[in-house]
Amino acid sequence: GILSLILGVYALTLPNVPVPTWVRPVPVYGDAKLVAFIREHHDYVERGSRPFCQLHQLNPFAQVSISGFQVTPLVLWHGLQAGFISGYQLGGLLYLTDVKTIPGYPYPDPDYPMPDCPYDTWSYLRSRHFDTMVIDCLEPMHHNGAGSWRASPSHLTIQEVEEMVSLLDVGRVYLIHIDHQLSHQKLSGPFWSARHMYPSYDGLTIEVPNE
Numbered sequence: 001g002i003l004s005l006i007l008g009v010y011a012l013t014l015p016n017v018p019v020p021t022w023v024r025p026v027p028v029y030g031d032a033k034l035v036a037f038i039r040e041h042h043d044y045v046e047r048g049s050r051p052f053c054q055l056h057q058l059n060p061f062a063q064v065s066i067s068g069f070q071v072t073p074l075v076l077w078h079g080l081q082a083g084f085i086s087g088y089q090l091g092g093l094l095y096l097t098d099v100k101t102i103p104g105y106p107y108p109d110p111d112y113p114m115p116d117c118p119y120d121t122w123s124y125l126r127s128r129h130f131d132t133m134v135i136d137c138l139e140p141m142h143h144n145g146a147g148s149w150r151a152s153p154s155h156l157t158i159q160e161v162e163e164m165v166s167l168l169d170v171g172r173v174y175l176i177h178i179d180h181q182l183s184h185q186k187l188s189g190p191f192w193s194a195r196h197m198y199p200s201y202d203g204l205t206i207e208v209p210n211e
Contacts, residue, residue, distance in 0.1 A: 025046070025050075025051050025052060025053055025054040026052060026053050026054065027053075027054050027056060027066075028053045028054065028055050028056065029056045029058050029064075029066065029071075030055070030056075030057070030058060030086070031057070031058055031059075031060075031073065031085070031086045032057055032059075033083075033084075035055050035056075035057045038053075038055060039055070058071075058073040058086065059073065060073055060074070060075045060086075060119050061073065061074070061119070061124065069090050069091065069208065070090070070091060071088055071089070071090055072088065072089040072090075073086045073087075073088060074086065074087040074088065074089060074094075074096070074121050074124070074125075075087075075103055075117065075119040075121050076096060076098070076099050076100075076101075076102060076103075076121065077099070077100050077101045077102070077103060077114045077117070078098045078099065078100055078154055079100045079112060079152075079153045079154030079155075080112075080153065081153075081154060082098065082154065084103075084117065085098060087099070087121075089130075090208050091208055091209055092129070092130050092131035092132065092171075092208070092209075093130065093131065093132050093133075093134070093206065093208045094125070094130045094132070094133040094134065094135075094170070095134045096133065096134065096135045096136070097134065097135070097136050097176055097177060098136055098154070098155065098177065099135060099136055099155065099156050100112060100114070100152070100153070100154050100155060100156065101114055101156075102121050102122045102125065102164070103117040103119050103120060103121045103122060104117075104119075104120035104121055104122030104123050105122045105164065106122070107163065109151050109160070111150065111151065111153075112151070112153045125168055126167070126168065126169075128169070129169040129170075129171075130168070130169065130170045130171065131170075131171045131172070132170070132171060132172050132173075132174065132206055133165065133168070133170045133172070133173045133174070134173075134174045134176055134200070134206075135156065135161055135165075135173060135174075135175065135176065136155050136156060136161075136175070136176055136177030136178075137155070137156055137157060137158045137160075137161045137175045137176075137177065137178060137182070138152050138155045138156070138157055138158070138177070138178070138179045138181075138182070139157065139158060139179055139181035139182045140152075140157045140159070155177060158175070158182060158187075161173070161175065161197070162195060162197065165195070165197065166195075170196075171196065172196045172197075172198065173195075173196060173197040173198065174198055174199075174200045174204065174206070175187060175197060175198065175199050175200060176200045178199060178200075182199075184199050184201075187199040
């Protein structure tokens with residue numbers, strides 16, 4: 001997420017190239033870590049009389065209005081390398097990509113423990129109904145060829161997603177970040193559709209009411 005954003009911004013606004021007068025600042029939203037990273041390493045994007053970007057810091061659970069949508073940033077755990085990242089609620093839609101676990105979730109992977117977190121995202125999710133959830137999933141990785149299975153250190157497995165979803169009030173689930181070991185045909189079968197879980201695909205459209 002951070003790399004894609006920085007590469008996109010850098011391609012459009014090189015440090016020594018003046019921004020045309022007709023260009024309006026692009027609003028960029030992110031948590032404190034992301035905003036600080038951009039300002040430290042790519043501060044030129046908001047410098048000068050015609051900055052290219054307008055950075056907005058989002059704070060956990062502090063709802064903001066963006067283009068008519070009420071957006072609530074959520075705290076997620078993406079593993080030791082990436083640390084805590086943000087997911088988002090837009091009305092009845094949950095967008096939770098790059099998840100290893102959710103702070104407050106009672107059944108985390110014991111092989112990859114999460115450090116203490118001051119936010120209880122799980123209780124927030126448990127207390128609400130969501131029409132749609134978008135979440136990552138991987139097939140468990142074989143461990144040392146010994147026949148045992150080991151989960152990813154930074155993403156949920158399909159089995160972990162199934163267990164997590166069963167504890168939430170969610171109408172339907174779209175799976176993203178699917179690895180090559182998971183068959184799209186298998187995920188489209190009756191076992192998963194009976195659980196209202198479906199693989200995402202190119203061109204998928206999800207309607208979210210503009211509140």
